[in-house]
Amino acid sequence: MEKRRSILILAALIVGVALAAQGLQTLGNSRLAASVRSQAHQNDIYMVSSVTCPYCAQARAWFTDNNIPFRECFIEQDETCAALYRTLMGPGTPLLIVRGKKVVGFNPRAIESAFD
Numbered sequence: 001m002e003k004r005r006s007i008l009i010l011a012a013l014i015v016g017v018a019l020a021a022q023g024l025q026t027l028g029n030s031r032l033a034a035s036v037r038s039q040a041h042q043n044d045i046y047m048v049s050s051v052t053c054p055y056c057a058q059a060r061a062w063f064t065d066n067n068i069p070f071r072e073c074f075i076e077q078d079e080t081c082a083a084l085y086r087t088l089m090g091p092g093t094p095l096l097i098v099r100g101k102k103v104v105g106f107n108p109r110a111i112e113s114a115f116d
Helices: 002-039 054-065 079-087 108-114
Strands: 045-049 071-074 095-098 101-104
Touching: 002 108, 045 054, 045 079, 071 079, 095 108, 101 108
Parallel strands: 045 071
Antiparallel strands: 045 095, 095 101
């Protein structure tokens, strides 16, 4: 009986810590998005994407959900976009150009840092 109680207490602690960590991450993401939104103006963020890229979809959703202005092109659908991708020697997508600085992959902290 005592062992079972200890296991239940441990399980409750693990769930509590996981929920707290998730809450802190959500708060951090909200603050990060607010910081990027306050600095981003129209044409500051250009995302070179691929139609099949799941990270591009994540980035697109993050920008859209947080009302962050950005422009986007797709390398499979736009030859000018594909040429830009080749010129920038993109190792993958998304390839973001933030105020002229290249950010490879979807990383909100790197996007925020590009504004500095």
